[in-house]
Amino acid sequence: MAVDPILDGGTSIDEVALEPLACGRDAAVVWDRAEAGTPPDAHERDCPHCTAVRADAAGLSSLVHRMAAEDIDPPPSVMERVMGAVMSELRPHDVLQLESPHGANRLGRPAAAGVLRGVVDRMDGLRARSCRIEQVPDRFDADVTITVTARFGVDLASVTARVRQMVLAAGEQTLGVPVRRVDISVVDIWGEP
Amino acid sequence: MQGFAEPAPVSVEVPPGPHLDDLTLVVRAQEGDVRAFEALARRHQAALYRLASRVMGDHAEAEDALQEALLDAWRRIDRFRGDSAFSTWMYRVVTNRCLAMLRKRRPLPVEDVEDGTPAPDSPERSAEADASMAALGTALQGLGDDLRICWVLREMEGLGYTEIAEITGASEDAVRGRIHRARTRLAEVMRAWR
Numbered sequence: 225m226a227v228d229p230i231l232d233g234g235t236s237i238d239e240v241a242l243e244p245l246a247c248g249r250d251a252a253v254v255w256d257r258a259e260a261g262t263p264p265d266a267h268e269r270d271c272p273h274c275t276a277v278r279a280d281a282a283g284l285s286s287l288v289h290r291m292a293a294e295d296i297d298p299p300p301s302v303m304e305r306v307m308g309a310v311m312s313e314l315r316p317h318d319v320l321q322l323e324s325p326h327g328a329n330r331l332g333r334p335a336a337a338g339v340l341r342g343v344v345d346r347m348d349g350l351r352a353r354s355c356r357i358e359q360v361p362d363r364f365d366a367d368v369t370i371t372v373t374a375r376f377g378v379d380l381a382s383v384t385a386r387v388r389q390m391v392l393a394a395g396e397q398t399l400g401v402p403v404r405r406v407d408i409s410v411v412d413i414w415g416e417p
Numbered sequence: 418m419q420g421f422a423e424p425a426p427v428s429v430e431v432p433p434g435p436h437l438d439d440l441t442l443v444v445r446a447q448e449g450d451v452r453a454f455e456a457l458a459r460r461h462q463a464a465l466y467r468l469a470s471r472v473m474g475d476h477a478e479a480e481d482a483l484q485e486a487l488l489d490a491w492r493r494i495d496r497f498r499g500d501s502a503f504s505t506w507m508y509r510v511v512t513n514r515c516l517a518m519l520r521k522r523r524p525l526p527v528e529d530v531e532d533g534t535p536a537p538d539s540p541e542r543s544a545e546a547d548a549s550m551a552a553l554g555t556a557l558q559g560l561g562d563d564l565r566i567c568w569v570l571r572e573m574e575g576l577g578y579t580e581i582a583e584i585t586g587a588s589e590d591a592v593r594g595r596i597h598r599a600r601t602r603l604a605e606v607m608r609a610w611r
Contacts, residue, residue: 242594252597280604283611287553290546292573298466302480306487307455313492318449334449341445353441354448373441414438
């Protein structure tokens with residue numbers, strides 16, 4: 225197949241629209257059809273231009289598939305370095321104040337939200353998505369806004385009542401943060417109907 | 418917890434695992450949940466590393482690109498609005514990292530490029546197969562960056578034109594053109610190996 229000589233410059237002209245083949249067909253479409261294993265239609269069987277495109281596609285195909293199948297995984301050290309850097313960037317000031325008569329006690333807000341999400345995750349057919357904990361100004365109690373996704377068929381009324389009960393209990397007993405209010409939104413339903 | 422001790426992570430939470438969808442993990446990460454971000458990063462890192470390896474043509478540079486892209490993702494996770502799939506967004510972050518690294522790369526003198534062609538050193542039959550793969554790899558690195566990125570996303574990652582357009586910020590027509598030009602160029606180079 226002829227290659228446009230101006231392509232030798234690299235990427236600068238790649239916004240130029242593809243010229244159709246001399247037979248009028250779109251070369252990219254012919255290639256895609258060949259790659260998808262679609263047999264040549266009547267035109268493609270007799271057309272030298274389409275035949276040349278299909279031959280190029282076929283010639284490259286097995287090599288491209290072999291390259292795509294190569295197993296290349298990142299070494300574990302990449303994730304270790306990433307998580308090390310992430311941990312070092314955490315904002316220690318994002319905290320909840322806990323009631324304490326002898327000096328300040330603080331609890332990381334993301335950790336507290338993680339505990340409340342975990343309570344929901346352990347309930348059958350429910351998963352927590354967002355969990356926001358906002359302390360009432362100048363007080364220790366907090367309002368919790370939580371979004372959950374539920375498995376199809378779960379009784380939403382009773383299950384949200386149970387979420388509220390569990391979040392109230394976990395706030396008080398596990399976190400030491402009395403929960404004043406729990407707003408729950410079911411934002412997605414998963415599983416096959 | 419007493420006194421002014423730094424807040425310690427509470428360890429009673431359920432580790433986010435494969436049972437959680439990407440969107441749930443993203444929302445949690447946006448709220449500062451490091452473990453949700455780690456689960457997301459682990460889920461997608463292999464595909465992102467494949468992309469970076471093929472675009473950069475060098476494993477050490479691909480590792481750097483992946484590492485920096487994952488940190489970019491953590492720092493900018495607030496900006497992910499869910500308009501596209503998280504994987505699409507991550508491909509874009511990695512692509513941008515690779516392009517930034519490629520721009521900084523000093524062009525090699527021509528003779529070094531020639532010397533850099535991997536020389537297969539194995540028994541004859543597999544040597545021929547290895548050599549043709551190496552030749553394809555070299556031809557791929559010889560393409561312009563934009564052509565190579567589009568070709569890799571299509572042929573190695575199996576993505577559609579629309580998604581590649583979203584990742585690269587190019588129009589769908591431009592993406593189709595780049596992929597076809599890349600294919601044609603590679604076919605031309607590889608004709609000698611058939």
